Amino acid sequence: MDMKLEVIVLPVADVDRAKDFYAERLGFRLDADFTVDDGYRVVQVTPPGSECSIIFGAGVTDAAPGSLRGLHLIVTDIEKAAAELGERGVAVEGPFRDATGVFHHAGTADRVPGAHPDRRSYGSFAAFEDPDGNAWFLQEVTQRAPGR
Structure with a gap:
């Protein structure tokens, strides 16, 4: 199913x-x-x-405003997407990558400035918040892993 x-x-x-x-x-x-x-x-x-x-x-949720973290928007060009959001007046942190190269840590731990040096799919991020503090990430995906 x-x-x-x-x-x-x-x-x-x-x-x-x-x-x-x-x-x-x-x-x-x-x-x-x-x-x-x-x-x-x-x-x-x-x-x-x-x-x-x-x-x-x-009346659609009883969660505290701004409490949602880790929402990901997938983009094909992290630098272009971050720049476009910046042009729209959105404060964007990044692009960055995680020191481990796997995913990103919670918060700002182990962030390395700049996109992944090889622009490896799934390896580059940027972050922004909405006016309530709900935290979003942009993640660059140019080639999906098999089966996705």
Whole structure:
């Protein structure tokens, strides 16, 4: 049976501020904005090229705003993607790689400035946060590992 990741629920404090950040500043597609009543609003956005969407709003999660960490957006050119986000007014850290060359550590431990020297797929990252502090990574993938 196939199981596809379809939606990630993002905890935010200010729905309109989050909508502006994701739809306007990042350029995510605005799929829906439904206000059902005073305590229930659902906003759905989708990153360009993604089949997985992001939902935030009022009454959609009890997680603390800004508590989500480690979301990854896959890009084919880490330097270009980081530059484009910077041009959109997003503070981006990186590109960087992890000293181990495997993945990245939590937080900023063992970050080495610059993209992977060979631009090895899965080896280069950049990081940014939304206005609430939800932490995102860009990860460069140019050639998928077998079976992915």
